[in-house]
Amino acid sequence: MRKLWSTFNLPTKISTVWVMIVLFFVVTGSFLPLPNPTEYDPDASGVGLFSPGHILGTDINGYDLLSNVVNGARISILIALISVGVGGLIGSAIGIGSAYIRGKLDIVVNLLFNILLSIPNLVLGLALVAILATSADPSIPIDPNRRVFIIIFSLTTIIIPILGRIARGATLSWVNREFIVAARSMGMKDRHIIFKHIVPNVLPAIYAVIFLAIGVVIVAEGALSLLGVGIIDGVSWGAMIGRVAGDFTYAPQSMYVPVVVLALTVIAFNQIGDHLRSQLDSREGKI
Amino acid sequence: MSSILKLENLKVRFSTHRGQLEAVRGVDLDIQVGTSIGIVGESGSGKTVMSRAAMGLLTGSNVTREGRVTFDGKVLSEMSREDVRNEFGTGMAMIFQDPMTALNPVRRIGSQLQESLRVRLGMSRKEARARSIELLTLVRIPEPKHMLRKFPSQLSGGMRQRIMIAIAISCNPKLLFADEPTTALDVTVQAQILELLTDLRKRLNMTMVLVTHDLGVVAGNTDYVAVMYAGEIVEQAPTTELFANMKMPYTEALFKSIPNIQMKAGSRLPVIEGRLPDPTDRPPGCGFAARCSYAQDKCFTEHPELEVAKDGHLYRCWFPLGDSVPRKVS
Amino acid sequence: MTNHAHLRKDSDVLLRVEDLVVEFKVPGNKVVNAVSSVSFDVKEGETLAVVGESGCGKTTLGKALLQIQKPKSGNVRFEGNELTSLSKNDLRSARTSIQMIFQDPISSLDPRMTVRQIVEEPLWIWSKGDENERLEKVKTLLNNVGLDPELVLDRKSYEFSGGQCQRISIARSLALEPKMLICDEPVSALDVSIQAQILNLLNDMKDRYGLTLIFISHDLSVVKAISTRIMVMYLGKVCEIGTTESIYAKPAHHYTAALISSVPVPDPTHKVERTPITGEPPSPVDPPSGCRFRTRCPAATELCATEEPMLREVSDGQFVACHYPRA
Ligand SMILES: Nc1ncnc2c1ncn2[C@@H]1O[C@H](COP(=O)(O)OP(=O)(O)OP(=O)(O)O)[C@@H](O)[C@H]1O
Ligand SMILES: Nc1ncnc2c1ncn2[C@@H]1O[C@H](COP(=O)(O)OP(=O)(O)O)[C@@H](O)[C@H]1O
Ligand code: SF4
Ligand code: SF4
Ligand SMILES: [Mg+2]
Ligand SMILES: [Mg+2]
Numbered sequence: 015m016r017k018l019w020s021t022f023n024l025p026t027k028i029s030t031v032w033v034m035i036v037l038f039f040v041v042t043g044s045f046l047p048l049p050n051p052t053e054y055d056p057d058a059s060g061v062g063l064f065s066p067g068h069i070l071g072t073d074i075n076g077y078d079l080l081s082n083v084v085n086g087a088r089i090s091i092l093i094a095l096i097s098v099g100v101g102g103l104i105g106s107a108i109g110i111g112s113a114y115i116r117g118k119l120d121i122v123v124n125l126l127f128n129i130l131l132s133i134p135n136l137v138l139g140l141a142l143v144a145i146l147a148t149s150a151d152p153s154i155p156i157d158p159n160r161r162v163f164i165i166i167f168s169l170t171t172i173i174i175p176i177l178g179r180i181a182r183g184a185t186l187s188w189v190n191r192e193f194i195v196a197a198r199s200m201g202m203k204d205r206h207i208i209f210k211h212i213v214p215n216v217l218p219a220i221y222a223v224i225f226l227a228i229g230v231v232i233v234a235e236g237a238l239s240l241l242g243v244g245i246i247d248g249v250s251w252g253a254m255i256g257r258v259a260g261d262f263t264y265a266p267q268s269m270y271v272p273v274v275v276l277a278l279t280v281i282a283f284n285q286i287g288d289h290l291r292s293q294l295d296s297r298e299g300k301i
Numbered sequence: 302m303s304s305i306l307k308l309e310n311l312k313v314r315f316s317t318h319r320g321q322l323e324a325v326r327g328v329d330l331d332i333q334v335g336t337s338i339g340i341v342g343e344s345g346s347g348k349t350v351m352s353r354a355a356m357g358l359l360t361g362s363n364v365t366r367e368g369r370v371t372f373d374g375k376v377l378s379e380m381s382r383e384d385v386r387n388e389f390g391t392g393m394a395m396i397f398q399d400p401m402t403a404l405n406p407v408r409r410i411g412s413q414l415q416e417s418l419r420v421r422l423g424m425s426r427k428e429a430r431a432r433s434i435e436l437l438t439l440v441r442i443p444e445p446k447h448m449l450r451k452f453p454s455q456l457s458g459g460m461r462q463r464i465m466i467a468i469a470i471s472c473n474p475k476l477l478f479a480d481e482p483t484t485a486l487d488v489t490v491q492a493q494i495l496e497l498l499t500d501l502r503k504r505l506n507m508t509m510v511l512v513t514h515d516l517g518v519v520a521g522n523t524d525y526v527a528v529m530y531a532g533e534i535v536e537q538a539p540t541t542e543l544f545a546n547m548k549m550p551y552t553e554a555l556f557k558s559i560p561n562i563q564m565k566a567g568s569r570l571p572v573i574e575g576r577l578p579d580p581t582d583r584p585p586g587c588g589f590a591a592r593c594s595y596a597q598d599k600c601f602t603e604h605p606e607l608e609v610a611k612d613g614h615l616y617r618c619w620f621p622l623g624d625s626v627p628r629k630v631s
Numbered sequence: 632m633t634n635h636a637h638l639r640k641d642s643d644v645l646l647r648v649e650d651l652v653v654e655f656k657v658p659g660n661k662v663v664n665a666v667s668s669v670s671f672d673v674k675e676g677e678t679l680a681v682v683g684e685s686g687c688g689k690t691t692l693g694k695a696l697l698q699i700q701k702p703k704s705g706n707v708r709f710e711g712n713e714l715t716s717l718s719k720n721d722l723r724s725a726r727t728s729i730q731m732i733f734q735d736p737i738s739s740l741d742p743r744m745t746v747r748q749i750v751e752e753p754l755w756i757w758s759k760g761d762e763n764e765r766l767e768k769v770k771t772l773l774n775n776v777g778l779d780p781e782l783v784l785d786r787k788s789y790e791f792s793g794g795q796c797q798r799i800s801i802a803r804s805l806a807l808e809p810k811m812l813i814c815d816e817p818v819s820a821l822d823v824s825i826q827a828q829i830l831n832l833l834n835d836m837k838d839r840y841g842l843t844l845i846f847i848s849h850d851l852s853v854v855k856a857i858s859t860r861i862m863v864m865y866l867g868k869v870c871e872i873g874t875t876e877s878i879y880a881k882p883a884h885h886y887t888a889a890l891i892s893s894v895p896v897p898d899p900t901h902k903v904e905r906t907p908i909t910g911e912p913p914s915p916v917d918p919p920s921g922c923r924f925r926t927r928c929p930a931a932t933e934l935c936a937t938e939e940p941m942l943r944e945v946s947d948g949q950f951v952a953c954h955y956p957r958a
Contacts, residue, residue, distance in 0.1 A: 192733040517895035570827035
């Protein structure tokens, strides 16, 4: 771990620290002595940064911004981790499997990935939410739990082809190496070849992209919320931004606090991902 | 005869996590116009690093180069990188071992070939096309017009190497560096490429530096040979003189270890045991001492200097072969 | 139309290959004729060298023997088993008695595994012995191929030079104590000075483990030290096959002669009477009619274009497929 840290440059170190802070709030958020995010303070509506009792100020209705951002982190990061985790697992399995087996299956999988990747993330997400989260009778609102599930499902669908393609490409570049042929000639079973030889070699490429993917998902979730199809009564960062968009002139902090936090987090994940990528490339060069 | 490339006390150091690595340790070399010289040595002996350093092609923050490099009367080692770059193509050119990675896989042969003609020689599109067909004919590619449209991946290794040669000679360089140009190729293709290089060199009056690990390759294709070992030149002589009269035990061992078509079938090959000394931690004496069957105590403690024998034969050995000095064979 | 003149009695040989055909489909509904009706046999303890230019089908042939590449037709009989018709599971265990080593020493080893894991792997696959026995075996193997187990066991393959990687590959291929070893250009990627070491090592291992070798190469000078018989291939076909002595003493096929004269001779006074062989082999997608070598052969005539030459004996144990063999 210390060895990994020593390879980081300054921006990556800062990014890592930021991600750590965010994760710290995700884990401990509900135990911290912060104002209740769902109760407004009638004596302090729309106060600016560093006001007494409200470090990051409040929005126009007097909701504390810090506690909302912390609470939002829980939702946003959790959604991102779940969809990238599940999407990454499914995508990698499909990518590795189809590249190993080749043949017609691979042609179909590759075509599907390409089609999904050619649709802009947001359009894809919107379409999925629109199809899945519309109830037959508009007067009966969709159950919020189901809504969260649908959002995660849509984001997972965005991630699958991204990571699937990476996994497929990496597998293709390893599967023809002679050590794989050698393993086959020693009588190794396909299952073992995949888990002992292919997966360990493909994983680093996937790790590096996972960080980039987390950034993609946070942005996509935020955008969906902004457009009003996200977690409406939830408090993810995107939802916060969407809710206060109209109050910008009266309480600008209510807008830029979540925007800045979201942006910093996405930039940090991207920075770490980029760094891992370049490290990987230089190591692959040596192999 | 005048000198085209002169290296004086060329040193190259890399700083690595294991410490200072001296890859080239004081090489002196004077190459005459119109000759061809072979640089021979086993893998890791510093052949590539030396030729790249001579051309000013070593970059990176962990490299230091010392010494003087004079090319065609200009002191390259004191020129800016920009000026050195201006010598490429028209002054000197290079061919690499792996013709696949040296060509851009996504561009057609024609555009890669015409690029330097247009940029360096300022030719029009039409002139460049005509000249590239001429070049492809020169390197004996059948149906050159057809070739312009192809991508590198559609060609065999031999064909790619011909393309590399065509690109290298496109601006009429005075000096051609060929770094293991045939190592990745079949013997049949190797024979063709070597013959082509020798022929082109004479026709275009180029000077050629042929880097290889195979003494068999330099035998028929060079005027001079320099043998490198552990970052130094350990023996240097006109080719016929070297083969007739090897002085350095290393050269002899290298020579004997070549699988030879004239030996008896099924015979055991002589080998050089051991390996190059660790370049970050060179022994004080002769770098070959631990592997040399003629080594004596002195070899382990004192570093031999380059001695001059008759006929311009240089060697770096305390107990050269063919000498009358008595020695015990260990 | 059989081309079996050179095959020996079935009961005497370890491996017998008959009329083996391997084809690859390529885009445009075309077919690469990588191996076209090749027959040969190998006796126990022999070393058969398979020699030919790049792309003539040597690697494909090697892989087809192991059934890693499925042949289109033909038979591969090893120790009385017909490998082409074995079930997947039987094939898996049959393969353990034929092992292969590859041209690229670096890419033959998994860069993420230690030398110990690499050499142990075949033993692990077949659950041979417990952990301690396996480690002992790995150490013995590494010792036998000239590596110090203490120094190399826990290092990864990319820390080693090409020659050392090839030693590790050889150790791995010997772990299951195979009967036959197919070496696909094991020294082509190595320095000449290292080539000799690996060739000697293979000869030693052959004696120690009682191996039968198939040694693939493009260089006739390399196989001279190691082979007992030589088979020369051109564009998927056998041109000439015979004992090592006879092939070098009087190559009967014009292609064999060209291969011999292409070898660089480390002697500046040597004047090459180079048999003119220019250009490269034609495409195996559309091979020439008759004799496949005719487009580059100095002795080709009309007949060579119309009629395919069959292998026939020109001297004791030397067979050539040529209408006008060299005297
Ligand atoms: N960029 C670098 N950083 C550190 N060490 C290097 C670098 N490039 C080369 N070396 C080291 O310098 C020494 C000489 O390498 P060089 O590539 O010149 O050998 P060579 O004689 O051309 O061998 P080959 O036959 O394998 O091409 C080696 O020990 C090598 O590991
Ligand atoms: N997977 C493949 N798909 C299509 N063609 C192939 C494939 N593998 C080999 N070939 C072709 O088959 C021929 C023989 O190849 P190979 O056996 O690798 O030759 P060698 O080992 O003699 O160099 C070549 O023309 C090669 O391009
Ligand atoms: S100096 Fe000594 S060790 Fe070195 S090559 Fe000469 S005899 Fe051998
Ligand atoms: S059959 Fe004809 S073309 Fe073929 S090798 Fe013999 S002489 Fe040449
Ligand atoms: Mg080199
Ligand atoms: Mg091959």
